[in-house]
Amino acid sequence: MIEQLTVHAAGTRSLRRTLTSFGRALLLAAPGVVMLCSWQFASGRLVREAYISKPTDIARRLYELFATGEIWPSLKVTGQELVLSYVIGVASGLLIGYALGRSPRVARIVEPYVMAFYGIPKIALAPLFIIWFGIGIWSKIALASIMVFFLVFYNVFSGVRGVDQELVNLTRVMGANERQLTRHVYLPAAAPYVMLGMRMAIPYSVIGVIVGEFTSSIQGLGLFIHEASATYDPAGVFAGITILLVFVIAANLLANRLERRLLRWRTPSGVRPNEI
Numbered sequence: 001m002i003e004q005l006t007v008h009a010a011g012t013r014s015l016r017r018t019l020t021s022f023g024r025a026l027l028l029a030a031p032g033v034v035m036l037c038s039w040q041f042a043s044g045r046l047v048r049e050a051y052i053s054k055p056t057d058i059a060r061r062l063y064e065l066f067a068t069g070e071i072w073p074s075l076k077v078t079g080q081e082l083v084l085s086y087v088i089g090v091a092s093g094l095l096i097g098y099a100l101g102r103s104p105r106v107a108r109i110v111e112p113y114v115m116a117f118y119g120i121p122k123i124a125l126a127p128l129f130i131i132w133f134g135i136g137i138w139s140k141i142a143l144a145s146i147m148v149f150f151l152v153f154y155n156v157f158s159g160v161r162g163v164d165q166e167l168v169n170l171t172r173v174m175g176a177n178e179r180q181l182t183r184h185v186y187l188p189a190a191a192p193y194v195m196l197g198m199r200m201a202i203p204y205s206v207i208g209v210i211v212g213e214f215t216s217s218i219q220g221l222g223l224f225i226h227e228a229s230a231t232y233d234p235a236g237v238f239a240g241i242t243i244l245l246v247f248v249i250a251a252n253l254l255a256n257r258l259e260r261r262l263l264r265w266r267t268p269s270g271v272r273p274n275e276i
Contacts, residue, residue, distance in 0.1 A: 050234065
């Protein structure tokens with residue numbers, strides 16, 4: 001009897017969790033469904049279809065692009081640019097941000113120059129990168145990497161500088177070397193800043209790559225969107241934007257999983273369990 005009650009209670013909890021998850025999914029999807037229905041209704045009635053197309057036409061265009069294989073070469077080029085620029089920007093931002101955060105004297109000398117360079121509109125650098133690297137993928141990677149770098153750099157720099165110096169001194173007194181300080185003090189303290197910078201950098205990597213492809217390119221989603229705009233093809237423009245949106249959502253989901261894995265020792269309130 002007790003076993004039956006236990007099984008029944010477990011089944012009830014499982015059903016309750018399933019219904020709760022389903023309700024949350026419906027609540028999350030509702031605004032998007034309303035927006036798409038309103039868009040479908042307004043196109044051709046309230047707004048000219050030549051301006052905003054229709055969701056059904058965009059879905060049909062996406063199907064045609066993938067079914068015929070027309071979009072795959074552009075998607076491959078843009079995907080390479082996005083991944084490489086993000087990896088390069090994040091890695092350089094982590095290394096330089098950590099190095100300057102640990103070296104206050106050097107940071108005081110270098111920081112004004114970094115701020116001056118940060119103040120330059122990155123889009124203004126696109127023609128220069130084209131002169132240096134040509135119209136291939138590397139000029140887009142360079143532009144997007146610079147945009148990603150600064151976001152990650154400043155977050156890591158702030159996180160490392162914000163570490164409690166008394167904790168560092170205490171750890172040194174206990175005999176910790178530089179490697180142990182990095183692993184057990186600085187990296188855990190800076191991890192939330194690092195993840196914030198990495199998540200913020202995702203859309204900026206997309207902006208850098210697409211702007212670079214708008215400026216000069218022989219292939220890529222940016223060129224596809226630009227050509228669709230030049231030929232007054234709003235369905236093609238929105239199809240390209242939808243593909244980019246899917247990439248950003250997927251990248252954010254991966255970043256969320258990585259953040260939960262790296263910061264699993266933290267509670268939602270930011271306090272370690274053994275401190276409560």
